[in-house]
Amino acid sequence: MKKPLLLIAIAALFASPSHGAAQGEISAILSSGIAPNRQALEGFREAVRERKGSVRTDEHFLDKEGGEAIVQHILAEKSVMVFAVGPDAAWLAKERLRNMPVVFAMVLNPSPLLGQNVTGVSLEIPARVKLEKIRKFLPDARRVGVIYSKTSMAQYRDVVQGCKALGLQAVGREVESGKEFPKAFGEMAQQMDLFLMLPDTKVFFPKSIEYLLVEALKNKVPVIGLAASYTRAGALFSFEADYRDVGRQAGVMAVKIIDGGKSANIEPAAPRRIKSSVNLAVAGRLGIMIDPQVIREASEVFR
Amino acid sequence: MKTGAMLPILLVLFWVVISPPVRAEESTEDETAPEELLFLEVPVVVSASRKEQPITEAPVAISVISADDIRQSGALTIPDLLRSVSGVDVITFFVRDQQVGFRGMSGPLNNKLLVMIDGRSVYSDFFADVNWSLFSIAMEEIERIEVIKSPISTLYGANAYSGVINIITKTPRQLKGTEVNLAAGTRETYLGSLIHAGEWKKFKYKVSVAGDTTDHWGSDEWAGYVARGNFYTSYDIGQEHSVSLSGGRAHFEDDKFFTVESFGPITQKGNYDYLQADYRLGGFKARFFRNAQFQDQQIERSPQPNIWDVVTYDTGVQYDFSAWKWHSFIVGAGQRRISVKKNNYIAFDVSQDLWSLFGEDEVRIGENVRVTAGVRFDRHPLAGWHVAPRGAILYSPAENHTFRLSVSRAFRNPSILESYLNSDTPGAPTVVARGNADLKPEAITSYEAGYRAVLDQRLTLGGNLFYNEYSALIIGATTVAPPNIFTTFVNAINARGVGGEIEIGYLATDWLSLFANYSYQRTTDLDDNPYTVTVNEEGRTRHEVPEHKVNLGVRGKFGNGWSGNLLLHWVDGTERLIKDLASNEYVARVRPYTTVDGRVGYAFLKGDAEASLAVFNMFNDRHYEYPPGINLPGSSSEKVGRKVVLKLSRRF
Numbered sequence: 001m002k003k004p005l006l007l008i009a010i011a012a013l014f015a016s017p018s019h020g021a022a023q024g025e026i027s028a029i030l031s032s033g034i035a036p037n038r039q040a041l042e043g044f045r046e047a048v049r050e051r052k053g054s055v056r057t058d059e060h061f062l063d064k065e066g067g068e069a070i071v072q073h074i075l076a077e078k079s080v081m082v083f084a085v086g087p088d089a090a091w092l093a094k095e096r097l098r099n100m101p102v103v104f105a106m107v108l109n110p111s112p113l114l115g116q117n118v119t120g121v122s123l124e125i126p127a128r129v130k131l132e133k134i135r136k137f138l139p140d141a142r143r144v145g146v147i148y149s150k151t152s153m154a155q156y157r158d159v160v161q162g163c164k165a166l167g168l169q170a171v172g173r174e175v176e177s178g179k180e181f182p183k184a185f186g187e188m189a190q191q192m193d194l195f196l197m198l199p200d201t202k203v204f205f206p207k208s209i210e211y212l213l214v215e216a217l218k219n220k221v222p223v224i225g226l227a228a229s230y231t232r233a234g235a236l237f238s239f240e241a242d243y244r245d246v247g248r249q250a251g252v253m254a255v256k257i258i259d260g261g262k263s264a265n266i267e268p269a270a271p272r273r274i275k276s277s278v279n280l281a282v283a284g285r286l287g288i289m290i291d292p293q294v295i296r297e298a299s300e301v302f303r
Numbered sequence: 304m305k306t307g308a309m310l311p312i313l314l315v316l317f318w319v320v321i322s323p324p325v326r327a328e329e330s331t332e333d334e335t336a337p338e339e340l341l342f343l344e345v346p347v348v349v350s351a352s353r354k355e356q357p358i359t360e361a362p363v364a365i366s367v368i369s370a371d372d373i374r375q376s377g378a379l380t381i382p383d384l385l386r387s388v389s390g391v392d393v394i395t396f397f398v399r400d401q402q403v404g405f406r407g408m409s410g411p412l413n414n415k416l417l418v419m420i421d422g423r424s425v426y427s428d429f430f431a432d433v434n435w436s437l438f439s440i441a442m443e444e445i446e447r448i449e450v451i452k453s454p455i456s457t458l459y460g461a462n463a464y465s466g467v468i469n470i471i472t473k474t475p476r477q478l479k480g481t482e483v484n485l486a487a488g489t490r491e492t493y494l495g496s497l498i499h500a501g502e503w504k505k506f507k508y509k510v511s512v513a514g515d516t517t518d519h520w521g522s523d524e525w526a527g528y529v530a531r532g533n534f535y536t537s538y539d540i541g542q543e544h545s546v547s548l549s550g551g552r553a554h555f556e557d558d559k560f561f562t563v564e565s566f567g568p569i570t571q572k573g574n575y576d577y578l579q580a581d582y583r584l585g586g587f588k589a590r591f592f593r594n595a596q597f598q599d600q601q602i603e604r605s606p607q608p609n610i611w612d613v614v615t616y617d618t619g620v621q622y623d624f625s626a627w628k629w630h631s632f633i634v635g636a637g638q639r640r641i642s643v644k645k646n647n648y649i650a651f652d653v654s655q656d657l658w659s660l661f662g663e664d665e666v667r668i669g670e671n672v673r674v675t676a677g678v679r680f681d682r683h684p685l686a687g688w689h690v691a692p693r694g695a696i697l698y699s700p701a702e703n704h705t706f707r708l709s710v711s712r713a714f715r716n717p718s719i720l721e722s723y724l725n726s727d728t729p730g731a732p733t734v735v736a737r738g739n740a741d742l743k744p745e746a747i748t749s750y751e752a753g754y755r756a757v758l759d760q761r762l763t764l765g766g767n768l769f770y771n772e773y774s775a776l777i778i779g780a781t782t783v784a785p786p787n788i789f790t791t792f793v794n795a796i797n798a799r800g801v802g803g804e805i806e807i808g809y810l811a812t813d814w815l816s817l818f819a820n821y822s823y824q825r826t827t828d829l830d831d832n833p834y835t836v837t838v839n840e841e842g843r844t845r846h847e848v849p850e851h852k853v854n855l856g857v858r859g860k861f862g863n864g865w866s867g868n869l870l871l872h873w874v875d876g877t878e879r880l881i882k883d884l885a886s887n888e889y890v891a892r893v894r895p896y897t898t899v900d901g902r903v904g905y906a907f908l909k910g911d912a913e914a915s916l917a918v919f920n921m922f923n924d925r926h927y928e929y930p931p932g933i934n935l936p937g938s939s940s941e942k943v944g945r946k947v948v949l950k951l952s953r954r955f
Contacts, residue, residue, distance in 0.1 A: 033910040036342055061909035064864060087336050108337050123338060151337075182703075199337040206343070207757055211703065218671070218699075227341045240341060280586075284625020285667070303586055303623065 025056040026254065027079035029070055029093060031086025031106075032063045040085050040105045040247035047251025052258060062089050071096045081254060084120070085247075094118050101263045105250040106243070108199055110268055119266045121249045123241055126270055127158035130196070130239055131166050133276065134224060137237055137294050138194060145192030145221070146172045147184050152200035159196065178208040185212065189219040196224045197235075209233075220286055228300045231277040236286065241271035275299040366806075368448040370473070375858055375868045377902035377917030379486075379494065379515075379948065381448070381470070382435050386872050387854050389804035389820035390452045390767070395928045396561035396940045397568065398490075398519050398526045399436045405452050405465040406769060407800045407826040407848045410879075411561055411929070415464040415715055415745070421472055421549070423579050423592045426462055428641045429613045430562075431718035437575050438470075439531045439551030441496035441513035443484050443952075446473040452767070452804075454713030454749045456691035457677045460637065460659050464715040464747055475500040475507040475535065481955040488917075488948030491518040491525070505539040519559065521941035527557040544585075550578040559941075561929070563779075564882055566602045567937050573598040573611075586623045591616075612644040613719075633677075634662040643719050648736075650725035657716070658682040663693075673697045683716050686744050707753035717742040721777055721792040732783075736790045743794050748772045763808040771800040778832065781886055788886065798845070800826040815859050822852040849875035849895075864906040873897045874928075883934040891930030898924055898943075911954045919946045 028044070030037045041059065048055050058079065060070040074082065074097060081101045084090040090104040090113050097117075104113060104120030113120075134141065144163055148156040156172055163170040171192045173184040181203060185195075195216055197204060204212075204226075213234035216223045225235030253266050277300040283290050295301055366388045378384040382393045382401035392409035395401050408415045414431035417424060420440060426433045449469040456463045478500035486494040496513035516528035533551025540546060556572040579592035598611040621635030639657040643649055663677025678692040693711035700706070717739075724738035750770045757763050775794035782789050802824035809817045826845040853873040860866045876895040882888050899922055904915035923945040932939040 031336075034342055059909075064907070064909045087338060106338060108341075123341070199340045201337050201340060204340055207761075209343070210757075218667075227343075229343060281623070281625070281631070285631060287625075 025058055025077070025079055026081045026083055027074045027077070028057050028059045028083040028085065029074075029089040030059060030061050031088040033061050036243040037085045037106055039243040040250070041083070043244035043247025043249075044083055044105070044251040044254070045247075046244075047248040048254055051252070051255045055258070057083065062086075062092060067092045067096065074100070081257060083250060083254060090118075090120070101257045103250045103254050103257070103263070105246050114268060116264050119253060119263045119268050121246050121253070121269050121271065123246065124155075124199075124270065125239055125241060125274055126162075127155065128162040128165065129270075129274065130224070131159070131162040131168060133239055133274070134194065134196070134237075135166055135168070137276075137278075137291070138222065138288070141168075141193035141222070143169045143171050143192045143194075145188050145195040146170060146198060147175055147181060147188075147195075147203055148172060148198055149175055149177070149200055149202040151202050152198045155198050155200075159198075175203060178203050178205055181208045182211060182215075185215060189215070189221060192221060194222045194224060194236075197226050197230070199226055217282065217285055222282075222286055222288065228275075228277040231279045231282075231300065232302050234279065234282055236279055236282050236288070238277050239274050240277075242273035242275050245273040246271050277302065279303075365452070366450040368450070370446050373442060373445055373448075375860075375866060375902065375904070376870065376900070377868070377904075377915060377919075377948065377950070378442070378900075379492070379919075379946075380435065381438070381442070383919070384448065385450065385468070387818075387820075387856060387870060388450050389806055389822045389852070389854065390802075390824070391450065391822075392848050392852075393928075395943050397559040398517055398941070399529075399557055400560045401435050403433070403435065403468070404848070406771065406802055407824040407845070408465040409848045411563060414462070414718060416466060416468065417459055417462040417464075418468045418470070419459075420470045421579070422581070422590055423577060423594070424462070424617070425594070427596055427611075427613065428594075428615050429596070429611050429643060429719050431462060431715065434575070436529060436557075437553045437555055439533045439553040439575065439577065440470075440472055441484070441498065441511055441531060443482060443496055444472045444478070444498060444509075444511055446471050446477065453709065453751060453769075454711045454747050454771075455693065456681075456713035457661060457663060457679045457693040457711065458633075460661075460679065460681060460691075461657070461683075461714060461716045461744075464713050464745065472535075473500075473509075475502055475509045475537070478509055482952070483955075484950065484952045486948050486950035489946055490520070490944075491516070491523075492946060492948060493517070494948075494950075507535075507537045507539075509533075509535040519941060520944050521938075525558060527555065529553055529555040545581075545583050547581045548579070550576070552576045561939055562602075564932065564935065564939065567932075567935060567939060569600045569602045571598050571600040587620070588622075589618075589620045591618045593617075609647045611646060614642045616640045616642075629667045631665040632662065636660045641719065643723075648720065648726045649723050653719055653723050655684050655719070657684070671699045681714070681716075683744065685722055685740050686716055686742065689714055689744055689746075703757040705755045707751070707755075709751045709753075710749065711751075712746065712748045714744040714746050716744050717777060717792070724792075732786050732788050734788045734790060739792045742777060742792060743775045745776050745794070746774045748774075761810040763806075765806040766803065768803040769801070773798040773800065773826075781882075783886065795830065796832060797829040798826055799829060800824060814861055815857070817858075818854075818856045820854050823850060824848065825850055846878035849877055851875040864910075866902075866904045866906075868900075868902045870900045871897065872900075879930055881930060881933050881935075887934065889933040891933055893927050893930055896924050896926035896928070897922075908953075913950075913952045915950045915952075917948045917950065919948070921945060 028041055045057050082093045082097055084093040084102055084104045086106045090107050093102040094113055102118045106123050108123045110120060110122045146156055146159055160170045171188055173188055175181060175184050212223060217234060222236035225231055225238035227238050227240045231238040249269055249272060256266055257263060276298045278290060278295060278298045279302040280290060281303050368384055373384060376384055380401060382403050385391045385403055386393045390406050392404045393401060394409060402411060402413045404413045404416060412430050412432045418426060418433045451467040453466055454464060455467055459467050478498055482498045484496045494515040498511045500509040512532045514530040517526050518524060519526045531553045535549040537545055537547035553575040558570055559568040560571055561568050574597050576595040577592060582589040594615040596611060596613045600609045617639045619637035621633060623633040625631050637659040641655045643653045645652050659679060659681045661679035665675045667673050675695040680690055682688050691712050691714055695707060695709035698706045721742055722738045722740050724736050726736045728734040751767060753767045755765045774797045776796040776798060777792050778795050780791050780793045804820060804822045806820040811817060855871040858868045874896055877893045879891050880888055881891045898920040900919045901921055902915055902917040904913050906913045925942045925944050927940055927942055929940040
């Protein structure tokens, strides 16, 4: 008697949740199941639930289910809208679900995605916003170092414009790949007051990041990282979007579409809530005093 | 299962490891999404200086085992995980009894290693050894294991003699949700764990229950079980201001557990409990914990049952801060009270108060040099005051190349048993065993040179050389004085150890990685042991631990849900002097052995579930890792064989 019960318990434990989507539901496609994507989905569901009550949101994981299976499922179930989380999911929705409204989130460079049926919330914090925060956090810093490649050329230009507007000076070096990073960083180490990382995978990967954090400390250059994990590892500050709130912003857009709005008429948005993290041990090593107000406002403080 | 029957499994493993995944063919550097950079975990280590720092800046020889390494290895015990780390010796006595040592300091009741779980020492204050199977945490809770192979008493105090193993568990945020793990395998092996964690505003919590049981390697007899449970709660009072409370219990029963030759295997049952409170305000940290160990033992080679009842209270504070631009300081103090109730080997209740004070400064000199210097003062009620200094220089002459030179002095206080043993075993002859309250702490002075390089962003090279001077090593001293045999403990041996490690890691593609390491160690006594004859003292070199060890590993992680892992361990043979109950001496030999472990995993349900099949010692090289004894009643160890385990994991 015990064995059948045990088998039933194991079967229940590992049973796949139902994918049956009722007509009128929203289908969420997540590029992967990493925690930030899930947080965005939670925020999205919260915002929709608060405004429309119980609208079901079916969820699919692109890296596990494959694009074709997801597309066929969504078409069969006649979902009213797609919430696409991450770039792979957003591109799949744009290219394969052309007749369906698509709201994206967790995408750094959404410009090529935008179209008649696509809107959403970018993950990128505008350079001007970052630079304003940097000026508040490091009021004596003037020269902003950036290493970029062709991939991040547009973002570097935004940094240059932001620096001009705020009375700062951008010090940039273009590289072909991360292999040139050490040389470029060495040449500019004495010409900058801080180093600003751009989300460019040609320039930054685990080893070049480790190199940057160690060499920057050696050269007394504060690094502005991409997320709290960078701050924890050795960057002085990082600024990042509040992923749950990004999802909530997308949820508000989705509700507008459910209420009859058109994707094309809803402007894509940047994250409205920015989280900061600070590493006081790094500040000590750099000889930088951090304003207590900055510490109080930080989402995470590392020592 | 015969070796031939393993071939299909091996072929599947090999295929999984070498097959290029579909995603890898499609992926190029340009196609990597920049969003991935935002979610990248950048590694730091905390143990080396009791504060977080990049691994490249650690002033000691350190290795880190990540949560992913743990999962991919499929290892069922922490000692089995540590086999892959260079310089680490692991000995299996019985299936539920393993000991771990560093750089030649290894054996039964190894008391020269400090093991900590989230900052709480878990060695037994009675013997000063570590019961690896009796931790109150599940393997799935571990975030990383930091292995420091250098003496580091300056920061961690007594027992950090040959090094420190720091086990760090995942936070409630990392574990958020519910996780269930079930595993079943050959030799009646069953394991399970249930972990739930969450947060509500500034309050975070974690609860875990787990258990495991198995049969012996050498027979169909039940080897015992352990049921583990723990909780953790924390509250963020404000920025950099938090308080936490945690506690746990391991309830266990072991059929065979090895201590020393004269005792032989023991059966035991009991509870290991702990309660821990942490407070943090900025750079100031305070920690209090209480360890309670209750063991009811029956010794196979002695007619007496025995009960250990040991309670330890430990309070520590530390403050880390930066000053004068180039300096980073850490200072701290601690107090530890050990209380042992009278038992068959201790004639009266014993209570000891230990005090400590430490400080360390890290100075950056110029562009390429960092110097670390620290000192610790400890007071032991019997051994008095002693000092443990350390210093290290790190020099980076070129990009991605770091050289390290260090010298450190560490110590180990005499254990309660060594100081207070008081036992007479009637018979012919009567064995009169007494502790020695005049013992000095064992000391080690270690000189190390290390090198680490990262070449072409994919190849990691590392190497360490060490020269250790051991002094005042404590040994058991037995003299025959008819009609009695008198046994006690003395500081009788000075020794030296030399050796080194070479480590290579290679990230062949974004889905395939390989590693290899080699360890050499040789320990030579500088004095004759006056209590043994010379059958094992050729050149006074100790052959009790393997001189040579090789580890090889290959791992594949594919985007289609499949993953594979293969590990090979080769361990040199050993020799050990064994005494029978009449104090006759024999040299017992353990032959070299090779084990190959493999694991295949498949993630499904959108990554929330995984099924895996792990095969340990797949070619069934049945081997001893410790001699089974000569002319002794019962065996001191059993042959290790093959084990196959199927595991299912589910996250909600």
